[in-house]
Amino acid sequence: MILVADSGSTKTDWRLINDKTEVLVCSTMGFNPYFVDATVVLKELSASILSAKKEEVEQVFFYGAGCSSAEKQTFLAAIFAQFFTNADITVAHDLLAAARAACKKESGLVAILGTGANTCLYNGTDITHNIPALGYILGDEGGGVHLGKLFIKKLLHGQLPDKVSTDFKYTFPELNLNTILDKVYKQALPNRFLASFAQFILKHENETEINAIIYQSFHEFFKQYIVLYPNYQQYPLHIVGSIGFYFQRYIALIAKDYGVIIGKIIQQPISELVDFHLKY
Secondary structure (H helix, E strand, O other), X not given: OXXXXXXXXXXXXXXXXXXXEEEEEEEEEOOOOOOOOHHHHHHHHXXXXXXXXXXXXXXXXXXXXXXXXXXXXXXXXXXXHHHOOOOEEEEXXXXXXXXXXXXXXXXXXXEEEOOOEEEEEEOOOOEEEOOOOOHHHHXXXXXXXXXXXXXXXXXXXXXXXXXXXXXXXHHOOOOOHHHHHHHHHOOOOHHHHHHOOHHHHHHOOOOHHHHHHHHHHHHHHHHHOHHHOOOHHHOEEEEEOHHHHXXXXXXXXXXXXXXXXXXXXXXXXXXXXXXXXXXX
16 A cells, blocks of 8 residues: 655655555644654654554655755655555655645746745756755745744734734634743744734734734745846746645735736645655
8 A cells, every 4th residue: 555645844645545446534733853752753653543554555655845965855754654554655855746646747936835944946857956945944834833833923013913813812812922932942842833824814814913913925926036037927836735726816916916827726735745655
């Protein structure tokens, strides 16, 4: 049986395939090698329903955030080999998963807009160009973490309407200046914390100040990534991820300002990724 996984920093989607039929569908936490170790990964896998089928898995195709380097790929592959003891393990970057899901064997520009942001140029087989994403401190423009940073800064500076601030206090009663700063600077996974406000931002999208945050983030996405690719206007831009899906109306409008045609928008690439592996 073949096991295909698509992992962001927050969540991993798994599909177990036997003779072109899905026999198991499940989710676990995200396995970004920059944020997890062997103990965490093995504990999470053991607690999942994958443990009941692990001996039957013959091939694992794992695509993950943070898996662009051979070092990180080898690190995760070695951990998975301890769990899926009868399987050949392949670990690749989640950008390749997005490209294969969206483009199959065609060329195109591909973006992941989820917790973070990343982009690439794909020739139908390989990623040929990648503008470094730089992570949530230096980059991730257009991702949930960037939207969250812009929003939280304005919130804490008192630059949002009373309606929004009041609803924030009602929705997140445990959060104030001190607890927010503690979560950002002292606690684990501040990127996920900041990205968690994306749905709240979308809820208040019609407020002028919130609308400006949305436009700022996605304009920065195009300026910091898309326009830096050679001949970028010659390719369709396919977008994968929850932020891209829920904010697609804004992305499509802003894309016109840069002469970019939007292609597919896929919230979760796992089904298209399974289709790729079954066909190719």
